[in-house]
Structure formats: C-alpha cells, structure tokens
Amino acid sequence: SPRVGVLALQGDVREHARVLADLGADVVLVRRPAELAGVDGLVLPGGESSVIDKLSRAFGMRDPIRDAIAGGMPVFGTCAGLILLADRILDGIPGQESFGGLDITVRRNAFGGQVESFETDLDVPVLGAPAVRAAFIRAPVVEESGPDVEVLAALADDRIVAVRRGPVMGTSFHPETAGETRFHALFLESVRTRA
Ligand code: GLN
DSSP states (O other): EEEEEEESSSSHHHHHHHHHHHTTTTTEEEEEEOOOOOSSSSEEEESSSHHHOOOOOOOOTTHHEEEHHHTTEEEETTHHHHHHHHEEEOOTTTTOOOOEEEEEETTTOOOOOOGGGGEEOOOOOOSSSSEEEEEEEEEEEEEEEEETTTEEOTTTTEEEEEETTTTTEEEEEEEGTHHHHEEEEEEEEHHHHHH
C-alpha cells in the first residue's frame, strides 16, 4: 500500500489521516525532513496557512517540501493547504510565504462577513456523480490560474475552488470533514502511479 504523509504541524491532521487510512494507505504524520523523505506523497491539511508556514520554517521543513514538490512528489492540499501550494497569495499576513507548486493566485479568507463558513453541493466533473458535499471554512478562492492548471471545480458564480497541475492538487474546501473520500482516492492514485 502507498506510504503517504500528512504534514502534522497544525490543522486538521487527524481527519486526513483517517480518510487515507480508510482507503488503505500507510499513513505517516510528517514533522521532520527525515519523515518527509520516507513518504511517496504528502497531504497539506486545512488549518491556518500562516501558522503552518511559520512552523514549517521553524522545523526546517520549508525547503525540503519545496524541493519534493519540484521533484514531482504528489501533493494534495485542502483550504490552508491550497494556500500553501499557491505561487501567489493575496491577503496573507505580512511576510507570509508558501511552498508553491501551483501557478495560481489565491485570496485568503475570500468569503468575508457572515458567510465565512458554509456547505454546498459541488459538481466536480473529474469525480462524476454524486456531487461533492463541500465544507468551506474561512476558505480561500483561486483568483487567477496559469495555462497549465486544470480547474476541477468552480462555484455557481464561477469562482474557482479546486485545481490540479499533474500530481499537485488543491481544494478551497474540506472534503475530509464531510465523509467525501474521492479526492483522497485520486491523490492515492497519483501516488501509486508514481511510486
Ligand atoms: N483561513 C485559513 C488560512 O488562511 C484557512 C482556513 C481553513 O483551512 N479552513 O489559512
């Protein structure tokens, strides 16, 4: 079974680990470069992207993760994880950085005010039926995406909320909290293909 990591510095690590384990993956909680070196793919959880960014630098994880992504390691990021995969961040905290890997611009906390958090049914053609029950929690949106980036899902108002570039995939929402497993299955497929 594929050996995959969940970056375990902050955020909803447990929810991702559970979905991956249920799908038969061998799951490693990754906090150190040596742990990263032992996995064939990595999930970046939801949480607070600026905190995960700071902790990744404090733990010496920033450059190893950047290098692994540049080297073609499959990665799946949700919400804060999507922000960490974006080459460009709008409304970040001062000095906030990302690992990069997706030629996109994301805006943090893009759903302001009273509708910061909501759930909706989302059509994701690459997953087929049924629609994805998607939980948006202080979620980002993708405001620009480059020509190599595939749009996997958008809201009714056309705002982009799921993207992929080869083995690098990200969603604005949290499939892991709502019993949705198909994105993780897609991620595991790209890990198997590459391993
Ligand atoms: N607003 C958070 C951030 O900027 C993301 C929220 C989430 O991951 N649910 O990182």
